[in-house]
Amino acid sequence: MSKSQAWRIGNVHIVADDATFEGEVVVEDGAISAVYPKDAAAQRPAHHADAAYIDGEGGWLLPGFIDVHVHGGYGADFMDATPEAFDTITKFHASHGTTTMLATTVTQSPEALEAVVKAAAAYREGLMPYASLLGVHLEGPFISEKWSGAQNPAFIVPPHTEWLKRWTVVYPSIIRMMTLAPEKEGAYETIRWLTDNDIVAACGHTDALYEEIRGAAEHGLRHAVHTYNAMRGLHHREPGTLGAVMTTDAISAEIIADGHHVHPAAIDVLLRAKPADKVLLVSDAISAAGLSDGDYDLGGLAVIVKDGVARLAEGGNLAGSTLTMMNAFRFMLSHTKLTPAEVSRLASANPAKLLGIADRTGSIAGGKRADLVWTDASFNIRRTWVKGREVYSGD
CATH class of the missing domain: 3.20.20.140 (Metal-dependent hydrolases)
Structure with a gap:
């Protein structure tokens, strides 16, 4: 997906700071616009719900x-x-x-x-x-x-x-x-x-x-x-x-x-x-x-x-x-x-x-750059994104 496209990935274990939880991450214009725990995903606004969806298949979403x-x-x-x-x-x-x-x-x-x-x-x-x-x-x-x-x-x-x-x-x-x-x-x-x-x-x-x-x-x-x-x-x-x-x-x-x-x-x-x-x-x-x-x-x-x-x-x-x-x-x-x-x-x-770049990347949080790695349950890489742009796909 290009940097400008809005997309989201769900059904993943998200590693955000010291916490790990199931949920969904929404990416817009190359940045993380929202992170939703599984029980809060239903409350997301319509334009997030309408973004292109990637099924994380129960794997892991890590900061790059x-x-x-x-x-x-x-x-x-x-x-x-x-x-x-x-x-x-x-x-x-x-x-x-x-x-x-x-x-x-x-x-x-x-x-x-x-x-x-x-x-x-x-x-x-x-x-x-x-x-x-x-x-x-x-x-x-x-x-x-x-x-x-x-x-x-x-x-x-x-x-x-x-x-x-x-x-x-x-x-x-x-x-x-x-x-x-x-x-x-x-x-x-x-x-x-x-x-x-x-x-x-x-x-x-x-x-x-x-x-x-x-x-x-x-x-x-x-x-x-x-x-x-x-x-x-x-x-x-x-x-x-x-x-x-x-x-x-x-x-x-x-x-x-x-x-x-x-x-x-x-x-x-x-x-x-x-x-x-x-x-x-x-x-x-x-x-x-x-x-x-x-x-x-x-x-x-x-x-x-x-x-x-x-x-x-x-x-x-x-x-x-x-x-x-x-x-x-x-x-x-x-x-x-x-x-x-x-x-x-x-x-x-x-x-x-x-x-000195922790304000921009290095963790999964709203406003940070969408530098992300999706792996399967055994930590084999499925996709890598830099600034929301897919730079590797193992599909």
Whole structure:
């Protein structure tokens, strides 16, 4: 259905904030105009009752997923910096429930990074026919050599703001997040600049001590990427990056819930440690997502995917994932005690809050953008809508 058409979907379990109830959602002009519990649907006005109807067949209606950390999918990488690559990635992930995402880079040359920022700015000016691209997440190059993971160490440089100042002037509001190592010289100043310019400052690929992360939080650090992975771990005499992330409420923590990056028990520990609105699901998907095992590339480094797990050909470090947000959602339902509404918060509401877009999307409520995912009773996706426009149908 087009954005301008009025339509409604009923006979579904609606996940709205922390509540789940049977009912009906009405969409007009790309926005949610009304949400009716089952026992109130009969009282809806005539123009809502007359809207085109979709039978939800007893399935689930979820707010669309928001992925703040995704590199690619279905053979394309955001580093390709072309509209064709962006279409491929946003189409693939829309088919798995993602309605908003950040184009995530890898540690590369300033020319390669600027090409992505420029391409993202141009892409946002167009139709964006699939998932919405909110902007760019720069993962590096201001990271730790010790914890480079699957980032190319040849392009690691000390933190500074020279490039950032230029890019934000030429491409305003495109850079939305940056991952860096807070222990590096110049990092605190960079974090302050990011914060002052409404860019989420995140720690990752870092060897920071506990006190260094706590100090970074005082300068504006707000987020931790792929928590547990590529960071100094928890020790009882030096709590490290992980200890600081877990105990600093101002810092949100993302998790790759694929069963390979983090043990389910460690996910449970994180959920117990952090406030309910400070944990996010991400895919960290690379170009191999959606494709078969084989040889791939990530930022100029050779990657081998075997049994769906991506690792560097040299050294064997995990190299992103082949995960989708829907699979992460299902993993959390299977391996934690969270309810669908609680998992939905991690996949939608929490990232919307982090990015400052919770007033527009991330939950099912009147006036919000109609970014929606309809699944069957087993959470297999039937349709995805972005701003009320169908961008995927599994029919």
